[in-house]
Amino acid sequence: MMFWLFAGLLALAIFLVLLLPLLSGARSSVSRAEYDINVYKDQLVELEKDAADGRIGQSELAAARLEIQRRLLAADEEASRLIPKRSKGGSLPIIMTAVTVPVLAFAFYNETGSPEIPNFPLAERTDIQTANEDTGQAPMAELARSLEERLLENPDDRRGWVLLGRTYATIGDPRKAAAAFQKAVPLSNRHPEVLADWAEARLMARSGEFTTEIFADFIEAREKDPTLPKPWFYIGLDKAMGDDLEGAAQIWTDLLAIVPENALFSDAVREQIARAAEQGGFDAADLKPSETAKNIALGMKSSLPENSSASSSPAAPGPTQEQMKAAGEMSAEDRMAFIQSMVNRLAEKLEENPNDRTGWERLIRAYEVLGDTEKEQAAKARLEALPAN
Amino acid sequence: MIAELGHFALVLAMMVAIAQSIVPMIGAYQNNIPWMRFGNHSAMGQFLLVAISFGCLMHAYVTSDFSVLNVVQNSHSAKPMLYKISGVWGNHEGSMLLWVLILAIFGAAVAAFGQYLPPALKARALSVQAMIAVGFYLFIILTSNPFERVFPPAVDGQDLNPLLQDPGLAIHPPMLYLGYVGFSMAFSFAIAALIEGRVDAAWARWVRPWTLAAWGFLTGGIALGSWWAYYELGWGGFWFWDPVENASFMPWLIGTALLHSCIVVEKRDTMKAWTVFLAILAFSFSLLGTFLVRSGVLTSVHAFATDPERGVFILILLLIVVGGSLALYAWRAPQLRSTGLFQPISREGALLLNNLLMGTAAGVVLLGTLYPLFIDAISDGQDKISVGPPFFNAVFIPLMTPMIVAMAIGPLLPWKRGDLGKALKTLWLSFALAILCGLATWTLQSGQSPWGIVGVAIASWLIIGTLTEVAGRIRLFKIPVGDSVRRFINLPRASWGMTLAHLGLAMTVAGVTGAGAWTVERVQSMAPGDTVQVSGYDFRFDGAEQKQGPNYLATEGKFTVTKNGNFVTVLYPEKRTYTVRQMATTEAGIHTLISGDLYGVIGDSKSDGSYVTRIYFNPLVVWMWIGAISMMIGSGLSLSDRRYRVGAPTRTSSSTQQPQAAE
Structure with a gap:
């Protein structure tokens, strides 16, 4: 309501301003030539001054004076010959204009504006703060700050920066997360996992808008370690944002083939594929993992898919001979190490969020497969210690 | 709300x-x-x-x-x-x-x-x-x-965008827009004159102040943009003949021409249609600049095609304004009668020469700016050419050299018909000093570009020539010095304006020449404690430290500069990473001396703890900025001349008395 009051006052003010020309009495008009006469007379004065100061010679003075006087005479003659036309037209058109202008403005504004949305100055907003309190993130933010202070003194601590980045990512501050990962990337010699985390954080900071750099980093991470799920997921996402839904679904299908069956995010990826299939109008069941993906999954990886992207079209280089060879020679040990890293990550996640029952169940199964009885027992104990819901 | x-x-x-x-x-x-x-x-x-x-x-x-x-x-x-x-x-x-x-x-x-x-x-x-x-x-x-x-x-x-988070760029756009939009006033007066079918002395008096104001702001805007590029982009350069820069430079060139032709209309009642044409052109170029910058055409013709809404809108607006005004011009301009006559060698002739050279220069810049876009468009993105500094330098310098030579002579010529020999005789001192400065430059520089010598010679020619003109006006040494001083103080502000603007241009030419011809650049990797010598100055790298800005992280390097063991200054260049946009910017460390700028940039760190650094000595750069400021002050002084406050006629239409000049 306040808005309409102020808008109304503004419109009223303009209405009055536009009526003003009617109020001041109409002076009779002066012939146009008389303005010229004024200028010419001034030129004459200036000319005499120039001559008096010795800036121009006597002959120049005479010639210039003659010329200006001739123009003066012509203008004077015009002024007396042309009597200005009498004024026509009344005040009604102006009144009508003054009324129409605000009316049209209101009509136009109604089409384009959103008068119902109030101000949201940051200082008075409560929604952001409560959101943080609800999820108990305040202590984590505190933790992040003290970690950051420590890191500024000891900036070469790669693991510290990674931890800081993940903490910020969890709190939901991707900008600070990106800044932290950025520190870790050179320290880790562009380790694919760190690189992928960095790219993800930047992507989040840009509200999911890809840049060539971000895309290139995901490609690089995938080239360095084709078993990392994150790059596959986001490369697929980039395809989906470029409207290549089927291509995206294909990449995600490959991802599912590469990661262990019961990986944490598998359900989320399946959901993505299903949504892409629905939007793109194709059957997700028709999608089969590509040969490349199967090879990667079997640790016999031969070659990577092309790095083409619909929306970003980056100039990322293809895999080098060395990388291809290294990937092809991926041993059973490497594959084991990968699974181990996935399990460790799950364990880390559960430390942060220990109330996740299904998570603990997955972890126990994973330890069972790996044959790590000691940890399996510890995890079981943790699960049993949880209060039943 | x-x-x-x-x-x-x-x-x-x-x-x-x-x-x-x-x-x-x-x-x-x-x-x-x-x-x-x-x-x-x-x-x-x-x-x-x-x-x-x-x-x-x-x-x-x-x-x-x-x-x-x-x-x-x-x-x-x-x-x-x-x-x-x-x-x-x-x-x-x-x-x-x-x-x-x-x-x-x-x-x-x-x-x-x-x-x-x-x-x-x-x-x-x-x-x-x-x-x-x-x-x-x-x-x-x-x-x-x-x-x-x-x-x-x-x-x-x-x-x-972190590149824009800079005090220089905070005021650059408003200045530039005051210039661009200022030409809309000259344009509106030109169209009004065409509708009325009359261009007279009163008209010229009223167009010139608006043009002056626009021109002064545009000069400031361009100089600020160039200054920003100089300290922020970290290449030691200040002008790249980039299309965005050209977009602001073209209206400046035409505006300069308009500024000069307005004088002829007022004083001599001639060159009317031409002046109206220039007024239309100056604003058209401003709109073209807005179109080029705002439509996305510059990044790629295809970027424009993918999101055409804005671009097409401005293009249509441009076509209506330019097409409509030129059509009106073709229809009405022949009715504008001129009465004044003049010989080629005269003040009017010199101003016309200025107009022609400025107009040609603007045409050349237009060609160089649009040609790559044109090629890109007709080849459907297959062929991309870029027209860069070599082209512009090759065509621009030969155009500007005669103009600057003529600039010293023009103000010495009388209206209507002049004596070139007499004017040249007055300029003997400028000529001698220009030759002397050129020769001195030739001996000092070790066989580099000839343009350096030409640049220094014409800059000194213009400076001495402009001062000669002032000396003539105040009759220095011809009358007692006290009288000369009195005359000096009483000079009309418009003439002060001209002197300052012309001197400003001469200083800018000197700065551009110095930085263009004799910049010394050293790129190397430096570990803390390393010293590199550039143009006689020793730059010692004292290491770099991490700093936390309000919304960026910075690597701040420290260079201690000494000359022959004597302390000169400390430079603190920065390399900033803005966390939100994940973009890096450089902040050059600059110390300005009359002879040139000491300029240091810090780059990426290497694994062994050393940093890539770039050190420059940019001779005479400060004269460009002083020159630009001088031009701006000149336009302001000229604007405040009493001629623009001549009053309105007071008599009524029925009376036949002479009007009172409001003095």
Whole structure:
């Protein structure tokens, strides 16, 4: 309501301003030539001054004076010959204009504006703060700050920066997360996992808008370690944002083939594929993992898919001979190490969020497969210690 | 609510502009005084509304109201206050709002200070100006509305492009726009004159101050942009013949021509059609510049094709304004009668030469700017050529050299018919000193570009030539020195303006020559403690440390500069990484000396703890900025000349008495 009051006052003010020309009495008009006469007379004065100061010679003075006087005479003659036309037209058109202008403005504004949305100055907003309190993130933010202070003194601590980045990512501050990962990337010699985390954080900071750099980093991470799920997921996402839904679904299908069956995010990826299939109008069941993906999954990886992207079209280089060879020679040990890293990550996640029952169940199964009885027992104990819901 | 009020004020301003483009025009035709006066009030009203609108957007930025899309996209809660404010025009939508605000300021200025203008001319000019404004209001509201809302509001913004987070760039766009939009006033007067079918001395007197103001601001805007590129981009360069730079340089060249031809119209009642043409051209080039920068055409012709809404809108606006005004020109210009005659060797002749050279220069820049776009478009993106500094230097220097030579002679020639020999004789000292400076340069420099020698010679020729002209005016050494001093103080401000502007150009030429011909660059990897010598100065790298800015992380390097063991200065260049946009910027460390700038840049660190550093010695650069400031002061002084305050005639139409000159 306040808005309409102020808008109304503004419109009223303009209405009055536009009526003003009617109020001041109409002076009779002066012939146009008389303005010229004024200028010419001034030129004459200036000319005499120039001559008096010795800036121009006597002959120049005479010639210039003659010329200006001739123009003066012509203008004077015009002024007396042309009597200005009498004024026509009344005040009604102006009144009508003054009324129409605000009316049209209101009509136009109604089409384009959103008068119902109030101000949201940051200082008075409560929604952001409560959101943080609800999820108990305040202590984590505190933790992040003290970690950051420590890191500024000891900036070469790669693991510290990674931890800081993940903490910020969890709190939901991707900008600070990106800044932290950025520190870790050179320290880790562009380790694919760190690189992928960095790219993800930047992507989040840009509200999911890809840049060539971000895309290139995901490609690089995938080239360095084709078993990392994150790059596959986001490369697929980039395809989906470029409207290549089927291509995206294909990449995600490959991802599912590469990661262990019961990986944490598998359900989320399946959901993505299903949504892409629905939007793109194709059957997700028709999608089969590509040969490349199967090879990667079997640790016999031969070659990577092309790095083409619909929306970003980056100039990322293809895999080098060395990388291809290294990937092809991926041993059973490497594959084991990968699974181990996935399990460790799950364990880390559960430390942060220990109330996740299904998570603990997955972890126990994973330890069972790996044959790590000691940890399996510890995890079981943790699960049993949880209060039943 | 405040953002919505800004939106409403903008819509209301558009409606007022529509009324203003119709009512005063009919009023002028029918000689209806209140209708004509309507233009004054509506211009004031428009200014009030756009100012409110602009203030509302600024309020949204200052309070970080993330329910306004424009704020979300270009601001961030952690951004320093200065850049929250400058962020208002640091983006497309906000800068267009600034464009119309300045248009409204000029309109209101005509309404307020134009009480001595012939009412019909004023009414028509305001009406034409309102038509331009309507086009831009529509553009903003329909395609680039800065008041678009998002609901629910975003948590935080995406920050302003870090390259724009800089004090120089905070005031660069307003200056540049004051220049661009200032030419709209000359344009409106030109169209009004064509509609009236008369260009007279009163007209010329009234176009020149607007052109002067626009030209002064444009000079400042270009210089600021160039200064920013110099310290922020970290290449030691200041002008790259980049299309965006060219877009602002073309109106400057034509504006310079217009400035000079206006003098001829006022003093000699000739070159009228030509002057009107230049006024149309100057604003057309301003619009072209806006189109090039705002449509996305510059990044790629295809970027334009993928999101054509804005580009096509400005293109249509450009076609209507340029096409319409040139058609009107073709129809009406033949009716403009000129009475003054002049010989080729005369003041008028010299000013015409200036016009021709400036016009050619603008044409050349236009060709160099548009040709790559044209090739890109017709080859469907297959062929990309770039027209760079080699082309511009090859065509620009030969055009500017004769112009600067003529610039010293022109002011010495009398009106109508002059004696070239006599003028040249006066300039013997300039000639001798120019040769001397050229020879000195030739001996000092070790066989590099010949343009360095030419540059120094013509700069000194112009400086001494301009001072000679002043000396002649005050009859130095011909009358007692005290009288000369008195004359010096009493010189008209317009003549002061000319002297300062011409000296400013000479200084700029000297600076451009110095930096262009003799810049010394050293790129190397330096570990803390390393020293590198550049042009006799020893730069010792004292290491780098990490710093935390309000919204960026920085690596700050430290260079201690000594000459022959004596301390000179310490440079602190920075390499900043802005966390939100994940973009890096460089902040060069600069120490300015009269002879040149010491310029240090710090780059990436290497694994062994050393840093890539670039050290420059840029000779004479400071003279460019001093020159630009001198040109701006010159335009201001000329603007304040008493000639522009000649009063309005007071007699009524029935009387036959002589009018009183309001002195």
